Amino acid sequence: MNVTLRQLRVFQAVADSRNFSRAGDRIGLTQPAVSRCIHELEGQLGLKLVNRTTREVELTEAGRSLAGRLDRLLDELEIALSDVQGMATQRRGKVRVASSPTLSANLMPACIAECQRSHPGIQLVLLDRIQQDVLGSVRAGEVDFGLVIDPGSPEDLHGEVILSEPFCLVCPPGHRFARRRSVPWRELTGERLVLLDHASGSRRLIDLALANHQVRCEVVQELGHPTTAFRMVEAGLGITVLPALALHAAELSALCVRPLTPRVDRDVMLVHRRNRALAPVVQTVWNLIRDVVATVPVDLPAMRAPGSARHAG
Known part of the structure; x- marks a missing residue:
């Protein structure tokens, strides 16, 4: 079966107007073209859809059945095509x-x-x-x-790449690094580190930075979420290295944040x-x-200290 959308629209017009000439005027076709479309559609379906008289077109039982469903089907098809067209024009x-x-x-x-x-x-x-x-x-x-x-x-x-942000150090306020304005990567040697686990996209970059700066340290905990790392640091289990986006003032009220030098970014x-x-x-x-x-500010939280979002100490 090879029924076309054009044949269905012509039949819809004929079913509504009950006249080939009026149907042709409605959809912009000549009366012979309308008659030809209906004949082709009947041939594809193997059913007679209309009985022609000198003045009017009468729908057969099959024609009435098709006409009764066609309006809804064509409406749904038009909506579907409109949605697809919207995708092509970036709207839907x-x-x-x-x-x-x-x-x-x-x-x-x-x-x-x-x-x-x-x-x-x-x-x-x-x-x-x-x-x-x-x-x-x-x-x-x-x-x-x-x-x-x-x-x-x-x-x-x-x-x-749509954003680059630095890795920073997070430590308790009593740690020796809390008195520094910045901390060199190499000085992490000997520290106990609480780090994100290898499921994180950041861990590979942190390990690479530690290796590049020849840092030898003990990773005491590997965790799945920055919030857990903050709580571990608060408990005195170690210090952590995290990207700037992970550092929320509300979660760091009892901790200090310092930039690591030289700056190492994650993309x-x-x-x-x-x-x-x-x-x-x-x-x-x-x-x-x-x-x-691109509008997200990525700053170095160099002066953040316990009790303040930004501190000059």
């Missing part, structure tokens, strides 16, 4: 983005809010996952793209499968996240 659609927890908490809420404001026809769906699961979701095509910490140089992914990236062009609606969200994140 669902975009799925995976992001690791720290980035989800600190960057994505503003991005989702801006998407709702500036592109109300686009639904931005966030999957909050650890870094390796984010990368797996991108590779499997489960999401349109991901927001991650620089994963290195995987050959199967294309990435764009936040958008990634998608290489050699897969983004659909226009997906590209719209990609650009939106890049632009919103």
Whole structure:
């Protein structure tokens, strides 16, 4: 069966007007063209749809059955085509983005809010996952793209850096580093460290920085979330190294934050499968996240001390 949309629209016009000439006037076809379309449709269906008289067209039982369902079907088809056209013109659609927890908490809420404001026809769906699961979701095509910490140089992914932020030291107020304005990486030698585990995108970069500065220290705890690391530091179990985005004043009220020198940054990236062009609606969200994140201030919390968000001591 090879029924065309044109044949169905012609039949709809004939069913409504009960006259070939009036149907032709309505849809811009001649009476012979209307008659030909109806004949072709009947041939495809193997059923007679109309009985022709000298003045009027009468629907057969099959014609009445088709006409009774056709309005709804064509309306639904028009809505579906409109939705697809909206995707092509970047106005409508669902975009799925995976992001690791720290980035989800600190960057994505503003991005989702801006998407709702500036592109109300686009639904931005966030999957909050650890870094390796984010990368797996991108590779499997489960999401349109991901927001991650620089994963290195995987050959199967294309990435764009949208933010760079420094690693900082967090220690108790009684620690010797609390009296310093900054702390060299090399002076971490001999310290007990509480670090994020290897599921975090940051851990690879922290280990690399420690190795590059020939730091020899004991990692006493490996944890999945910065908040847990803060509580460990408060309990006197060690000190920690975390990226600036993870440092919230409310969670650090009893701790000191100092910049590490020389400055070592982690890159936040958008990634998608290489050699897969983004659909226009997906590209719209990609650009939106890049632009919103570009406005995020990433400062060195060098003077933060217990009891104040910014301190000059």
